[in-house]
Amino acid sequence: MRTRDKLERQFPSPAPRESLYRLEREMLGQVAEEDGALSVKERLERLVAATHQAGAERRRQAQPVEVRRIVSLDEVLEGRRVENERGAFYQVEHRFPLDHWHGSVSLSRLKVVSPSAFSVLAKGDESLELDLTRAVFLDTETTGLSGGSGTAAFLIGLGYIQDESFVVRQLFMRDYPEEEAMLHELVTALGGFESLVTFNGKSFDLPLLESRLVLSRLRFALAELPHFDLLHPARSLWKARLESCRLTDLEYVLLDLERDEDVPGELIPSLYFDYLRTRDASRVFRVFTHNRYDIVSLAALTVRASEMLQEGVSPEHPIDDYSLGRLFERAALTERSILHYSRAVESGVSGKARRRSLRQLAQQLKRRQHWEECSSVWKELTSEDGPEAIEAIEELAKYLEHRQRDLAGALDHCRQAISRLEEDVRLPLAFRERWREAFRHRLRRLERLQGKRESKEGL
């Protein structure tokens, strides 16, 4: 029996599950977000309804006069075919004048950002001093998110400053045989820059491109290019304020931008696969728009992030001062972190952010041995709720005992803490038990000490 026949016998239609999912997504558009809320039955009902419509449409299309018109790339994009020694690929270039405003950020500010900001953002990595006029912003669109050698980047977007413009250059493989030429171009292009800026490129885009280069037998040490990945600094800077640090969410809050008609990320692979099979560019062009937008937003957000670090600039939200305090603390810039923590406290952040700011502030002051200021911060903290207050009482007890030799004061604090731990039911149970034990231990020790001291004095 022929393999073909065996296959049909053993694996009859319906089509495998993965294409069903794709079908579902294509027919229903953006279902992914609400998917969770729908039962399987509801999803199936929606799918069946959509399939009926699609079926009707397909029947209409089946009539020769109404065949789906194939739209070429050139009709929807202003690009061109580019050739190099490895073959040809498709390239689209957009130039934004530097006075272009992307939401609330003018692209001209790319030229004035201080290079040293990046080493702070990258947790004190001093080698990372980026000159954004010599850097390239990179973002890829891929055939999947699973990683592994079967995932390809079909569109590579590069953004950079050139001749008073911000250029977004997009390299696109119209089919797999063009990948090698596209990657060759990427390698050549990257050679002209000092550094690389991405959003989550460390764990996604770069490993993927490295794999693709190996597969195309192109050797280029991508990892050796200084690389600033905005994702983690963005989290440090804005996590306290925003729920999500996805690029589009950052964009919405920090750049005052809202994309309309953006293609949802999870649809991107199927849009490309659809183009591969049909050569109809009427849908895939939306991925170019999406990618271009991502790159310009990445550049604008990089500006926003680095400008937040400038001295004398007051952040737009008091809680940012807390985040900045953390950032400078991690970069071992104690003075700056003290400045921001105090500003956060003064400008009236409340709740957890206030408690954390106080705690970290005290910690920095303690490190500098500024005992006076430090103890007054701890005192301030004791009038707050929460676990930080208990920690502060302990610090004060230690301070009184070791620095002030004030055993009575230390004892007093221990008792105060124990009664708070016994009464404050809002604290987690395990925390209360652990700390009560610690304070009791401290109390006993202090009492012994005091007894000794008294008997000494008695002599």
Next chain:
Amino acid sequence: MAEILAPADRALALRKAISEIEAGASRLPGITAFRHYPALPGSYQDFPPQLSPSLVEVLRARGIDRLYSHQRLAFERVEAGENVVVVTPTASGKTLCYNLPVLDAVLRSPETRALYLFPTKALSQDQLAELHAMIDELGADIRTFTYDGDTPQDARKAIRSRGHLVMTNPDMLHSGILPHHPKWVKLFENLRYIVIDEIHAYRGVFGSHLTNILRRLRRIAAFYGSQPQFICSSATIANPQELTEKLIEAPATLIDSNGAPRGEKYFLFYNPPVVNRELGIRRSYIHEARQLALSFLRRGLQTIVFATSRLNTEVLVTYLKDALEKEVTARDVVRGYRGGYLPEKRREIERGLREGSVLGVVSTNALELGIDIGNLDVAILAGYPGTIASTWQQAGRSGRRTGSSVAILVANSSPINQFVINHPDYFFSGSPEHGLINPDNLSILLDHVKCAAFELPFRDGESFGGEDLADILAFLEEHGLVHHSGGRWHWTSESYPADAVSLRSVSSDNFVVVDETASPRVVAEVDFTSAISTLHDKAIYIVEGQQYFVERFDYAERRATVRQCETDYFTDAITYTKVNILDRFDSTTMGGAIRSHGEVHVVSQVVGFKKIKFYTLENVGSGELTMPEQEMHTTGYWLTIPRQVLAGLEVTSEQKRDGVVGLANTLKTVAMLFLMCDRSDIGVAIGDNSQGVASVERGFKSPAGVSRHRQETAEIGPAYQPNIFLYDNYPGGIGFSEPLFRLHGKLLQESKRLIEGCPCQDGCPSCVGPVGEVGVKGKEVALSILERIEPS
């Protein structure tokens, strides 16, 4: 006393125990074989002249002045560029057969890389320790790592670029290494050796997968310009060379002359006495194994007991602990060991055995493979392990290069056990089983073509396996998984195909068992198929003798919540199976019956469970369950008994039914012997052809199960025309059905002989099944049916 003895005392104690058995043997009719294998001297050769001086130095420092002859031969054949397979028994120094050429090559050229494949994670841990010790003594910069599911994420990068010797298992190679090959450039560019240990473990489905994984591996190696050489090792099977060549798809040299010396060994067969001839009931083999084990343990002899299932392992541990821990103050002198225990626990038990702090261990076949537990005095096999090869391996767990050891096989009442125990020559002089694989099983092949396409685009004209690759790729293209362009087939799906393929069972999902007696903790991990029948609501789940009551089985979350308990019973699940015929490939009338083979759809479901009392094994209750159905599309052979054959029998319709069940039981036993496969490889079911649907239970019948079942099938009318199905218990089939179709005549002939030759009255577990299952006329009716349908 049960304290471990000094070596000299042990030899004495063992000799005493053996002579007592020997003296009593004539009075013990249960002993059907008493073999004595005298000690053999070793055959030695000098180190090969080209072996690196530093290796020679290390070996000499370890007191090794010469090699065993097979070690030297292996080294020379590998040096000559040949693929080799080394077949030697336990404790014959087989690891040097592959470690010597590999280490020698790395010493000569530090770029050299080698990949070691072990069937389980535990084995790679073990080998890693051994290699590390040797490399330390060499003082060479040879980096050796395990790379498996337990490897921390942050260590992986370094291993990928720097490891000289990477030890892994087929599962990790399949889903963690091959799909990420560009990250392993260093390894693949310099891959010179692939070591496959325990190659006999790769039979059936697992082996069929491995061939395909090696096809993918060779394809990737070729992309990076390397052509690795294979060094394999195998336990004794009938066709090690053939199996190796089928797995690696290249010629391999067989090295099977063992040069290692061997200590004296006794091998006994023991059949528990019949206590009820009418019912063919023998004394429980579990009890007998327990008694035997105790008699050795009490003498302070280190003993391993192999049980045939996880359940029996736990039951035996419970028994032995009960008995011994009353007598000694030390706890944990007897331990259990099986898959499902957490790795740290297993390591602890292995160490205990090596160091002697553990006196006895009860294990499933998990310890059959070459995990280093030292060499023990006694091996007791509670139940025939299913194949001749496994039996020799388990028996080989006792035995030293010097000194004596004993192995005892205790038979249970299953037909195969009874056959083997009563025909010792079949075992002692018979050839062991063949390792059979079918790498071109279409569903296995298709899965791996997907994985391979993901890894590297296929080129036009390329081939992969025995089927037409172009057809397969065209099929995948229709399903949108690949895209043909520029003479290549590119993977065009977001999915990661390796994740959808499990090498060992139908589903790759594992269930965790969470003990909520105190603060929740995970006590075990159970594979999908076993979970359905051992972790259902109200089941008693046992880990190392500790019983747990299953409070909640959460199918969707893959989790069972349990609580510690102490009961005097355990539970056993009742499974129903339903088979639908999808397509007949061939169907002919032969003798008085119709034989067919083709495609079938199998649905099975756990519908209830029984409570069985410890020790007495009484049935003390049952419960109903509604567990999710498991579906499978596979191939099967079936025998149709024409309605006139049954109509001609002068018995009640229920008795006809019993006869058919008895016949099905017998056919399965005979089929297993013919195919030399494991019990779980074939499924059996009975269906009614007149309705076009098959419906029958498989497995135990409890009183509850029977009554329920009987109600459903009470309507055996004149139109009743049963099909007996023997199906490949693997999606897509593993190639057993077509041979069974061909062997139809022989199958019936041998079945008849087996039933006729059985001394029981009305049927027993050794032929058609016990009376409780097949009724009082079951044996007689089964024979009458056979007489009427047997080809002349």
